[in-house]
Amino acid sequence: MRFLFLGDIVGRSAREAVVNTVPRLRQEWALDFVVVNGENAAGGFGITAAICDELFDAGVDVITLGNHAWDQREALTHIERENRLVRPINFPPGTPGRGQTLIEAANGARVLVINAMGRVFMDPLDDPFAAIDQALTETPLSDIADAVIVDFHGEATSEKMAMGHFCDGRASLVVGTHSHIPxxxxxxxxxxxxxxTDAGMCGDYDSVIGMEKDEPVNRFVTKMPRGRFTPALGPATLCGVFVETEGNGLARRVEPVRLGGRLIKALPQV
Structure with a gap:
């Protein structure tokens, strides 16, 4: 099967680019499944029910989150109703929603999507390795799941690489999010x-990781806030990865995706 994972959507221009492009890519690349990280989709902070619906209507199958999962308070209730919206699996017990979901792909395959958050330079959540190990044991690849996609939302490249090797042979894809740089x-x-290690963001790269440049630069220079962070709204680059799997759910190939905007284009051979 073929699937596409797109990194953190930052703000309106990125949302519009994803919504306008995913239907075409599903057809042109014969995609069976699409996952996006949507934790920055609502003005750079969190996600709303309306944005979820917009992305699902465009052909996205699952939306993952991260440390901004609850920036929009309605997400706390919407995630209980929407099993295609997934927050980090290693949030404490009792947190609304779910950290994994098993969804049927366009070709009838069963795809397990797991979201987890790293702990290095991040909030000290529960152990992501133990949480993912349990999920992979309960829903093993090539048995209950035909494909397994792990979105590891983390800051440290070392922790992300360790997670990739930890899951090797048990997941179709392990991809990092959060740093917004492919x-x-x-x-x-x-x-x-x-x-x-990181899919990169879907957003305007004439920015500081998706935000208008002036305020982040000001804070680095002066150590004083002068205003709010606001998403840059120039042309967005869609960044992510394309994966094609074998019959056993393991990867035959993986290729980076960079489409539109300022970054050098990278497209899979399809």
Missing amino acids: TADAQVLPGGTAYQ
């Missing part, structure tokens, strides 16, 4: 898991 290490690991 890394150049797309690869199939020795056990057959596709991996990239």
Whole structure:
């Protein structure tokens, strides 16, 4: 099967680019499944029910989140109703929603999507390795799940790489989110898991990780806030990864995706 994972959507111009482009990519690339990280989709902070519906209507199958999961308070209730919206699995017990979901793809395959958050330079949540290990044990690849996609939302490249090797042979894809910068290490690991340390963001790269430049630069220079962070609204680059799997759910190939905006284009061979 073929699937596309797109990194953190930052603000309106990125949302519009995703909504306008995903239907075409599903057709042109014969995609069976699409996952996006939507934790910055609502003005750069969180997600709303209306934005979820807009993305689902455009052909997105699952939306993952991260440390901004609850920035829009309505997400606390909407996530209980919407099983295609997934927050980090290692949030404490009793947190609304779910950290994994098993969804049927366009070709009838069963796709397990897991979202987890790192702990290095992040909030000290429960152990993501233990949480993901339990999820992979309960819903094993090539048995209950035909494909497994892990979105590891983290700051440290070392922690993300460790998670990739930890899941190698048990997941179709382990991909990092959160840093908003696409890394150049797309690869199939020795056990057959596709991996990239960070998918990058869907957003305007004439920015500071998706935000208008002036205020972030000011805070670095003066250590004083002068205003609010607001998403940059120039042309968005869609960044992510394309994965094609074998019959056993492990990756045949992985290719980076960069489409539109300012970054050098990278498209899969389809």
